[in-house]
Amino acid sequence: MVKIAISEPYIHTNRFKILLFIFLFIFLAPAGGVPVGIDITDEAGITVSVPLNPRVVCLSAASAETVYALNASHLIVGRTETCTIPPELEKIPSLGSIAGEVDAESILATGAGLVISGVPPISAETERSLKSAGIPVLHYNALYVDTILPMIEDLSLILNREREADELKDFIKRYQNLINERIADISSEDRPKVYFMSMGDFYQTAGSDSTGNKRIEMAGGYNIGRNLTGIVPAVDAEWIIDKNPEVIVYSIRPDQYRATFPRIEEMAAKRDEIAALPGFDRIDAVKSGRVHVIDIGTLSGPRGIVGLLYLASWFYPDRFTDVDPAAVHEEMLRDFYHLNWHEPWAYPMSQSD
Amino acid sequence: MKRKVLALLLSLLGIILLTGVAVTLGSAHITPTQVYSCILARFFPDHFVTTDFLDTIVWKLRLHRVILAIFAGMGLAVAGAAMQGILKNPLASPFTLGIASAASFGASLAIILGAGFIGGEYLIVGNAFVFTIIASLGVYGLAKYRGVSPETMVLAGIAIMYLFSAMTSSLQYVGHSEQVHEVVFWMMGSLGRSSWDKVGIIALVTVLCSLILMRLSWDINALGAGDETAESLGVNVELVRVSGMMLAALITASVICFTGTIGFIGLVAPHITRMVVSGDHRFLLPASGLFGALLLLGADTMARTIMAPVILPVGIMTAFMGVPFFLYLFMKRRKEFW
Numbered sequence: 231m232v233k234i235a236i237s238e239p240y241i242h243t244n245r246f247k248i249l250l251f252i253f254l255f256i257f258l259a260p261a262g263g264v265p266v267g268i269d270i271t272d273e274a275g276i277t278v279s280v281p282l283n284p285r286v287v288c289l290s291a292a293s294a295e296t297v298y299a300l301n302a303s304h305l306i307v308g309r310t311e312t313c314t315i316p317p318e319l320e321k322i323p324s325l326g327s328i329a330g331e332v333d334a335e336s337i338l339a340t341g342a343g344l345v346i347s348g349v350p351p352i353s354a355e356t357e358r359s360l361k362s363a364g365i366p367v368l369h370y371n372a373l374y375v376d377t378i379l380p381m382i383e384d385l386s387l388i389l390n391r392e393r394e395a396d397e398l399k400d401f402i403k404r405y406q407n408l409i410n411e412r413i414a415d416i417s418s419e420d421r422p423k424v425y426f427m428s429m430g431d432f433y434q435t436a437g438s439d440s441t442g443n444k445r446i447e448m449a450g451g452y453n454i455g456r457n458l459t460g461i462v463p464a465v466d467a468e469w470i471i472d473k474n475p476e477v478i479v480y481s482i483r484p485d486q487y488r489a490t491f492p493r494i495e496e497m498a499a500k501r502d503e504i505a506a507l508p509g510f511d512r513i514d515a516v517k518s519g520r521v522h523v524i525d526i527g528t529l530s531g532p533r534g535i536v537g538l539l540y541l542a543s544w545f546y547p548d549r550f551t552d553v554d555p556a557a558v559h560e561e562m563l564r565d566f567y568h569l570n571w572h573e574p575w576a577y578p579m580s581q582s583d
Numbered sequence: 584m585k586r587k588v589l590a591l592l593l594s595l596l597g598i599i600l601l602t603g604v605a606v607t608l609g610s611a612h613i614t615p616t617q618v619y620s621c622i623l624a625r626f627f628p629d630h631f632v633t634t635d636f637l638d639t640i641v642w643k644l645r646l647h648r649v650i651l652a653i654f655a656g657m658g659l660a661v662a663g664a665a666m667q668g669i670l671k672n673p674l675a676s677p678f679t680l681g682i683a684s685a686a687s688f689g690a691s692l693a694i695i696l697g698a699g700f701i702g703g704e705y706l707i708v709g710n711a712f713v714f715t716i717i718a719s720l721g722v723y724g725l726a727k728y729r730g731v732s733p734e735t736m737v738l739a740g741i742a743i744m745y746l747f748s749a750m751t752s753s754l755q756y757v758g759h760s761e762q763v764h765e766v767v768f769w770m771m772g773s774l775g776r777s778s779w780d781k782v783g784i785i786a787l788v789t790v791l792c793s794l795i796l797m798r799l800s801w802d803i804n805a806l807g808a809g810d811e812t813a814e815s816l817g818v819n820v821e822l823v824r825v826s827g828m829m830l831a832a833l834i835t836a837s838v839i840c841f842t843g844t845i846g847f848i849g850l851v852a853p854h855i856t857r858m859v860v861s862g863d864h865r866f867l868l869p870a871s872g873l874f875g876a877l878l879l880l881g882a883d884t885m886a887r888t889i890m891a892p893v894i895l896p897v898g899i900m901t902a903f904m905g906v907p908f909f910l911y912l913f914m915k916r917r918k919e920f921w
Contacts, residue, residue: 312759327757327759328759328760330760331756331757349760350760429761429764429765430761430765431765431768433775433894458892458893459890459893460893462764463893464768464773464775464893464894464896465610465892465893465894466609466610466887466891466892466893466894467644467775468609468610468611468640468644468645468892469610469611469891469892471611471636471639471640471644472610472611472612472640483759483761484759485695485697485758485759485761485762508639508643508644508778509639509640509643509644512635512636512639526761
């Protein structure tokens with residue numbers, strides 16, 4: 231009895247101490263030097279401190295696809311209407327049709343610890359509000375392979391998905407190296423002249439500072455608009471006919487087709503329109519049937535490597551006979567997006583189609 | 584009188600000369616001799632030679648664009664001159680009356696939502712046309728409600744302009760970035776969508792409506808002296824005002840539905856002309872038309888060549904060329920011209 235009488239207050243004090251210790255641990259541990267965040271330098275060259283494994287708002291298809299491919303889509307708490315691949319992402323609440331119209335309040339309401347912006351970007355006003363609320367914003371346009379790989383790397387560190395990231399990066403690098411090896415020996419005079427129709431417009435092309443120009447170069451083509459100033463310059467039809475490109479690539483944009491992906495009929499119709507443009511019957515690309523239509527989404531983000539593979543195989547059909555970009559795309563969708571899709575994303579896929 | 588006839592003749596000569604130069608300029612590497620040989624070969628196949636390539640460049644791409652510039656410039660300027668005369672207001676033009684912003688809204692509706700009155704190839708054109716007519720009727724209806732005084736008509740026009748601009752902005756808000764880009768491009772105006780069919784339609788509407796407006800020019804002059812005076816001179820004021828406005832709207836609609844909103848010509852070409860030939864509409868209407876044609880042809884030729892092969896939006900060039908000239912005339916005249 232005496233023991234008990236003595237031990238009662240003893241136990242109480244101990245309990246109090248334990249509780250106090252737990253509380254102190256919870257509240258003070260972060261300040262005590264245990265790492266909770268990581269410094270990340272994004273594509274825009276800005277370094278921000280980002281918490282580990284945060285809830286994420288993805289404002290571009292490229293970032294949402296990457297987070298999904300890294301097996302961390304359960305951390306996505308908000309997206310834009312542009313994030314539709316894989317369709318599982320559509321279950322996540324949409325905060326607006328494009329990044330520019332998403333406001334800070336709707337992002338804050340998701341409880342996100344990180345916002346990833348792309349093209350088009352988040353509005354400056356929203357970004358300011360988020361920063362003042364202590365929520366970091368990372369910018370990744372991820373429009374071509376050289377910018378996609380660093381994005382995957384950064385996101386893998388933040389989301390602790392290094393193994394998945396290695397697999398994805400290896401996949402992309404494998405085909406990037408394949409393209410580089412096969413086009414390395416081709417001199418600039420021997421590269422096919424390419425006219426790229428930008429933004430779904432026949433007469434707007436890829437100027438010197440554009441990603442379109444970069445993609446054509448990376449796939450071994452000679453962009454006839456490479457010296458034009460501006461990103462999407464509108465050009466004279468006379469000039470296109472005069473330059474006589476050997477290949478024409480038209481990027482079809484999401485509002486130009488009905489479903490998540492363009493159908494063959496929709497792409498074939500565009501191709502017919504191009505062939506019927508005044509004077510285009512004189513162009514070698516039209517004469518030889520080397521006019522290709524590709525889904526604009528397949529040119530950027532992680533799947534940008536598939537777009538690049540399509541371009542390279544269209545520029546050099548002889549050198550890529552053993553490579554089937556459609557099969558690579560299906561493999562990628564299956565392994566990283568868990569999709570068993572066999573849809574066309576480009577037309578005609580090869581010259582023999 | 585001599586001065587007025589001289590101004591008309593000089594403008595006409597200017598158009599002919601500029602057309603002659605404009606057809607030889609372009610991004611394709613062909614010489615002026617080849618261009619003329621190609622044009623003449625169509626009429627005298629035995630005496631002049633051409634090639635398939637030349638035919639493509641000159642007949643399929645260049646010539647109809649040059650002719651479109653002439654008729655579109657003429658149409659916009661005549662419409663502007665008529666609107667200014669009928670409303671007795673120097674600020675009246677397809678832009679300030681809300682007609683151009685209605686056309687932009689119609690086009691945006693087609694580009695962003697894919698919704699319209701006519702499907703297929705003419706979706707954007709059909710929408711722009713229909714909304715132009717709706718806005719013109721709206722301006723007139725609003726003004727009619729309280730009697731058609733020129734001041735109310737301009738005020739109503741400005742109100743309608745704001746309404747359609749707001750609706751266009753809200754559409755841009757929901758559109759994809761590529762679509763918004765296309766809308767902005769449309770709103771800057773371009774003759775790049777030209778074809779022989781379109782030239783035919785624009786030329787027909789512009790010439791017919793301009794001829795009718797010129798027949799009304801004496802009545803429009805009478806309106807300038809005040810409604811009561813005009814009525815005492817036997818002019819049916821309301822009929823002239825309504826039919827004149829509708830004709831001007833029809834010209835504007837048929838031009839901008841194909842070209843996008845080419846600003847400035849409808850407002851300034853008539854003013855510049857007025858400084859030279861005075862405000863008599865019997866001369867002002869045809870002279871404005873010719874000067875508008877000259878201005879748009881000059882601007883489009885510059886837009887095609889200054890950064891070739893990149894084509895600048897023609898609306899930018901009309902402002903760059905027209906505004907300094909306009910201000911120069913202001914400085915030189917130093918007196919009230921309106």
